[in-house]
Every structure is written in structure tokens, then in C-alpha cells.
Amino acid sequence: xxxxxxxxxxxxxxxxxxxxLRQAALxxxxxxxxxxxxxxxxxxxxxxxxxxxxxxxxxxSIEVIFKAVEAKNLGKxxxxxxxxxxxxxxxxxxxxxxxxxxxxFGAFGFDDLLExxxxxxxxxxxxxxxxxxxxxxxxxxxxEGCDRRCSYCAIPLIRGSHISVPMEDLVAEAQFxxxxxxxxxxxxxxxxxxxxxxxxxxxxxxxxxxKLSRIDGIEWIRMHYSYPAGFPEDVLKIMAxxxxxxxxxxxxxxxxxxxxxxxxxxxxxxxQTRALVEKMRSYVPDVVIRTTLxxxxxxxxxxxxxxxxxxxxxxxxxxxxxxxxxxxxGTFGALNYKDTISKRVKQERYDQLMELQSSISxxxxxxxxxxxxxxxxxxxSDGVLVGRSMKESPxxxxxxxxxxxxxxxxxxxxxxxxxxxxxxxxxxGEYDLLGTLNS
Numbered sequence: 001x002x003x004x005x006x007x008x009x010x011x012x013x014x015x016x017x018x019x020x021l022r023q024a025a026l027x028x029x030x031x032x033x034x035x036x037x038x039x040x041x042x043x044x045x046x047x048x049x050x051x052x053x054x055x056x057x058x059x060x061s062i063e064v065i066f067k068a069v070e071a072k073n074l075g076k077x078x079x080x081x082x083x084x085x086x087x088x089x090x091x092x093x094x095x096x097x098x099x100x101x102x103x104x105f106g107a108f109g110f111d112d113l114l115e116x117x118x119x120x121x122x123x124x125x126x127x128x129x130x131x132x133x134x135x136x137x138x139x140x141x142x143x144e145g146c147d148r149r150c151s152y153c154a155i156p157l158i159r160g161s162h163i164s165v166p167m168e169d170l171v172a173e174a175q176f177x178x179x180x181x182x183x184x185x186x187x188x189x190x191x192x193x194x195x196x197x198x199x200x201x202x203x204x205x206x207x208x209x210x211k212l213s214r215i216d217g218i219e220w221i222r223m224h225y226s227y228p229a230g231f232p233e234d235v236l237k238i239m240a241x242x243x244x245x246x247x248x249x250x251x252x253x254x255x256x257x258x259x260x261x262x263x264x265x266x267x268x269x270x271x272q273t274r275a276l277v278e279k280m281r282s283y284v285p286d287v288v289i290r291t292t293l294x295x296x297x298x299x300x301x302x303x304x305x306x307x308x309x310x311x312x313x314x315x316x317x318x319x320x321x322x323x324x325x326x327x328x329x330g331t332f333g334a335l336n337y338k339d340t341i342s343k344r345v346k347q348e349r350y351d352q353l354m355e356l357q358s359s360i361s362x363x364x365x366x367x368x369x370x371x372x373x374x375x376x377x378x379x380x381s382d383g384v385l386v387g388r389s390m391k392e393s394p395x396x397x398x399x400x401x402x403x404x405x406x407x408x409x410x411x412x413x414x415x416x417x418x419x420x421x422x423x424x425x426x427x428x429g430e431y432d433l434l435g436t437l438n439s
Contacts, residue, residue: 012139022125253291263299361431
């Protein structure tokens with residue numbers, strides 16, 4: 001059997017996809033790469049792991065399903081199975097609307113999906129994966145679900161309450177990944193700082209990071225998706241003291257105005273948010289902070305948006321992304337607020353925010369010119385090596401591009417993929433940096 005899996009949405013979905021693919025591969029199924037065009041290679045089964053978080057993601061999932069249906073109608077695919085967040089949230093509607101799909105399974109329909117494909121689950125392989133990322137880095141999902149009830153977020157409706165993965169299972173999975181050549185672990189969850197409260201009655205992220213750092217072969221550990229309320233100080237201490245913990249943190253702050261934060265149900269105030277950013281920079285002076293913000297949430301007037309701009313100006317985040325608020329059915333915001341801010345105003349605010357961040361990002365990158373940085377090489381193409389330092393996370397941040405004369409010094413560029421090299425930063429743009437290999 002030839003099987004192609006298309007994983008949509010976040011990196012947490014990708015981990016679920018890789019666990020499924022591991023079971024399929026152990027059953028002798030041939031895995032067709034995700035980016036293979038069906039016009040070139042027919043497959044027996046397409047499995048689609050869907051996202052149902054926001055409107056754009058839902059539309060993408062539907063488009064991919066219809067593309068698979070078209071391939072099935074042309075005889076290039078025999079069966080289609082769909083799982084993940086979209087089919088968890090809209091199962092009955094999808095079954096009725098797209099009968100060409102052979103099976104819809106929810107976000108937790110792992111066993112049912114395996115049964116539909118006549119795959120016997122290997123319990124001994126639950127802590128192993130079939131990597132779909134480059135072999136030198138991998139995501140490690142440390143918990144499922146979320147106990148937060150932010151006004152705009154549908155995740156608790158889809159994924160349920162927070163459940164931590166036992167520490168011994170995570171260590172076993174990380175050991176498997178390290179043995180497979182993974183050098184960088186990217187720790188993910190809906191809220192990584194909440195880890196352990198259900199199992200151990202304490203926040204145990206710092207303890208977990210320490211155990212992961214002791215695994216031979218793992219050289220970088222990077223944290224994503226933290227939450228500001230109750231942020232554990234011991235995480236900052238281990239980041240400052242442990243050389244394997246990247247001086248990098250992804251922490252969606254969403255806003256700075258007290259009024260908007262309260263309406264978002266974030267559990268923090270603007271002053272507490274500012275104090276946390278200051279504490280991070282105090283513990284780890286060279287920390288790279290990546291955050292996301294929402295513009296146009298109910299309650300955001302001109303004054304609140306001005307506060308947000310000043311917040312970004314003051315904090316000078318090295319990385320920042322933004323979203324325009326959209327109502328998601330079933331959420332607290334959709335049930336209790338009126339979305340009265342026009343699309344035009346939301347777009348104007350988004351553009352103004354990102355223009356400010358663009359200048360901050362460029363200033364930060366320019367400050368790195370002349371420095372020497374340790375870089376892991378992700379790929380090589382058209383005479384250019386593409387890599388990242390501790391300050392860049394894969395898939396979401398800029399890159400360090402290395403080319404020119406430094407590649408003519410006896411190196412075979414493709415041999416450097418997945419390896420660490422020392423790079424001198426020569427130039428910088430708004431997002432990417434240019435550098436040369438140190439001899």
C-alpha cells in the first residue's frame with residue numbers, strides 16, 4: 001500500500017501525523033512524501049490531518065480535501081481519510097457534505113483511523129516517530145489540550161482540557177529522536193508553562209528541560225507557546241544557566257491594554273505583561289522573544305490600540321506576528337461580544353503594527369552585523385546554504401544565508417546539512433541575514 005499524509009496547521013498537528021506515520025511504516029506501508037504531486041505518482045490512500053482553528057485554516061483544510069476528492073475521481077487515489085481538528089469540530093457536517101471521503105475521524109481518532117486502514121497498533125512504538133521535518137530537528141509535544149478559556153480561542157472546544165504527557169514518555173521519545181540524528185528539540189504544547197500541573201501538582205517544565213538536556217546528541221532545546229499568566233521563574237533560570245537551552249522563547253502575549261486583556265480573559269494585566277518581559281530580559285539579557293498579537297478584538301478602541309503600539313515600541317520584540325480578530329463559533333467572544341470593528345479598521349491597525357515591527361526587526365538584525373554565530377544548516381540550494389542560529393526557529397523566523405567564496409574552501413555544501421558551523425554575519429535585511437563560513 002502507498003500512503004500519502006498531508007499535515008495542515010500547527011506543529012502540534014505535525015507531531016500527531018508523525019506518530020501515525022510511524023505506525024503505518026511499521027505495518028509495511030510505503031510512505032509517499034507529503035510534497036509529491038499526485039499527477040506524477042498515484043497513491044492508494046491519502047490521509048489529511050486538518051486544522052480547524054481560524055477561518056483561513058479551515059478554508060485551507062477544505063480546499064485540500066476537495067483536491068484529494070478530485071484526485072480520487074480521476075483514479076489517482078483509492079481512498080481518502082480525514083482526521084484532526086476540523087473533523088473533530090464539524091464531523092457530522094463533513095460526513096454529509098463530502099461523501100467521497102471514506103472516513104472522518106476526530107483529533108483523538110487515532111486508533112479508529114488505524115483500524116480503518118487495517119493497521120495493528122504497535123504499543124511498543126508509541127514513543128517513536130516517522131520524521132517529516134529535516135532529520136536534525138523535531139518538535140516534541142509535551143501536553144494536549146488547554147485549561148485556558150481565552151475569549152477568541154476554539155482550541156479547548158476542539159482539544160479539551162490540559163493533559164500532560166508523562167515525563168518518562170517524553171524522555172523516551174526524545175531519546176528515540178536523538179538516536180535518529182535529531183540535534184534540536186522544539187518543545188511545544190497549547191501552553192508549555194502549564195506542563196505538569198495535572199500529573200505532578202506543580203509546574204514541571206524546568207525539570208523536564210533539565211532531563212531533556214541530559215540526552216546525548218541533543219544540543220539545542222527551544223521553547224514555543226508559553227503563556228504569560230503564572231510564568232514559572234525557574235524556566236528563566238535554567239535558560240540562563242544551561243547552555244543547551246536556547247535563549248529564545250515564543251510567548252503569545254496578544255495585547256497590552258488592561259481593558260482588552262480582561263475582555264480576552266487572559267488572566268494578566270498590561271503592567272504584569274510588561275514586568276514579565278522585563279524579567280525575561282533581566283534573567284537572560286540576550287533572549288530573543290517571539291510573540292503574537294491580536295488587533296481588532298472587541299473593546300479595542302483608538303486608545304487601546306495606541307497602548308499596543310507603545311508596548312511594542314517599548315519592548316522591541318525581536319520577532320512578532322499579528323492576527324486580525326475574527327469570531328469563531330462557540331467561543332466566549334462570539335457568544336458574548338459584538339464584533340463591531342470593521343475589516344477596514346482591522347487591516348489599517350494590522351498594517352500600522354507590522355510597519356512598526358518591521359523597523360524594529362531590521363534594527364535588531366543590523367545590530368548583529370560583524371558578529372560570529374553558531375549556526376545549524378537546514379538546507380542547500382542554488383549555491384546558498386540556509387541555516388539558523390539559536391535566535392531563529394525553523395519555519396516561522398528568518399534565516400541565515402551563506403554563499404559566495406566561503407563555499408569554495410574545500411567544503412561539500414550538501415555534507416553540511418544538519419551540522420553546526422561558525423558563521424560571520426556580513427549583512428542584514430528585515431528578516432534574513434547574510435554571512436560567510438569562518439575558516
